[in-house]
Amino acid sequence: MGAGVQMDWLEDQLDKLKIGAFGLKGSLFMIMTIGLILVLLAWVFTVSLIVSWERLIIMDQQRLSTWEYLTWQPPLTVLKQNIVIQRFEFVRWGSLVGYLVLYCRLASAFFVENQVMQPIIAISDGVEQIKSGDFGHPIYAINKDEFQSLTEQINEMRIQLKDSQEQIHQLHIEQKKINAAFSHDLRTPLTVIQNNVELIETYYPTGQMADDLLYKSLGKIQSNIQRLDAFSATMKSIQKIDDFEVHMSRNSLSDLVENIRDLLKTFGLEDSALRLSGNFSVLAAYDLYLIMEVFENLLTNAMRYKKQCIEVTLEYQNPYIFLFVKDDGNGFSKGELTSATLPYFSKSKENHFGLGLTIASSLTEKHGGVLKLANGAENGAIVSAVFQLNMR
Structure with missing residues (x-):
């Protein structure tokens, strides 16, 4: 059996055994063990051939057992006189060293490469x-060894970087929306102020502006x-939302119920x-202050648009808290259902500085939840906030 054929066979057998599942140390041990067995078999095969040829040369026809055959030595007198026998003996013992050297070279190359x-x-x-x-291409572990743990850690880092990139992209989009809202809400009052100042400067010094028109301007x-x-207060509120940190503490959910009642x-x-x-x-870990801040914003919004009554539903389904606030007002329009949580959106055209639902939405997301808007089956608006609890 040639050395190249031996190593090809070795690779096939290692693939079948999925040698990578043993870890690097186990893989190296398996390669060494299997390789040494193959070296021994190859050497035994070589010895058997050499002994056959040597016995044929000296015409030794004595029947021998397997062990006697492999350990057979030519007579000393023949060995000294016959140069062919000497060369056979050199190959007989030199082949063992040669196989070992070749094995070490091929096995180390196989281990390092694979x-x-x-x-x-x-x-x-x-x-x-x-x-x-x-960040969209995961790294797949080839073998179940120490490199698999490293691969999993790198994949976790990749996912975190991907999430961070998406968050930054989303923040960039939200910042554009906020800038657009800032520009819109600044333009209107500044235009009104400028127009009235120009009106006063033009007509009041000449006496062409009546007092009631002056007072109106x-x-x-x-x-x-x-x-x-x-507007200035609004900017500060947004900064506070960005800086808000969630502080989870373990308390009974009954504490939340009592605070809502109060x-x-x-x-x-x-x-x-x-x-x-x-x-x-x-018992669960949650941020009582954050949930109450959201509830107060939702309740304030509902009080503004209710006709007669407000209904509040608090529901616990492990590991979530669902908070529903329903009023009996006119409900949300189609545009409001998609835009009411955006910064500075308001039903009133005269005042675009409403931040109640925007704050509630941002804080809810910080608590691992989401805020949704809907209309009742008959009338009124329903705002639902979901908060994720830590039950451990």
Whole structure:
């Protein structure tokens, strides 16, 4: 059996055994073990051929057992006189060294190429893709060894970088929307102020402006200055939302229920306005202040548009808290259902500085949830906020 054929057979057998599943140390041990067995078999085969030829040369026809055959030595007198026998003996013992050297060379090359270089090349290619900004291609582990753990860690990093990139892209889009809203809301009051100032400068010094018209223009200026003050407060509110940190603490959900009841009383609503669903005696980690901040914004919005009553539903389904606030007003229009949570959106054309639903939506997402808008079956608006709890 030739050495190249031996190594091809060895590679086939290692592939069948999925040698990578043993880890690097186990793979190296398996390669060494199988290779040494093959070296021994090849040497035994070589010895058997040489002994056959030597016995044929000296015409030794004695019947021997297998062990006697492999350990057979030519007579010393023949060995000293016959140069062919001497060369056969040299090959007999030199072949063992040769097989071992060849085995070490091929086995080390096989191990490095298949168990080390292939994973390194795969990881290197994956890292290059990540460096180029391509986060969509996972790195697949070739073998179940130490490189698999490294590959999994790099894939986790890739996913985190991809999420971060998407968040940055989304923030960029939101910033464009906010800038557009800023531009829109600044333009209107500034235009009104400028027009009225020009009107006063043009007509008041000449006595062509009556006092009631002057007071009316001054009133418009004052009103729009107040709108600009509200604009300034709006900018501060958005900054606070960006800086808001979620602080999860382990408490009974009954604490949340009590705080909701207290806030309902503050708004002049009865306990009957609250409906509970689920077991609120369980313990969970959540940010009470954040949830109450969201609830207050939703309740304030509902109070603004209600006709007679408001219904609040608090539902617990492990591991989520569902908060529904329903009013009996006119409900959301089609445009409002998709835009009411955007910064500065308001039903009132005179005031675009509404941030209640925007704040509620942002805070809900920070708590691992989502805020949705809908209309009731008959009338009224329904705003639902979902918060994810940590039950461990």
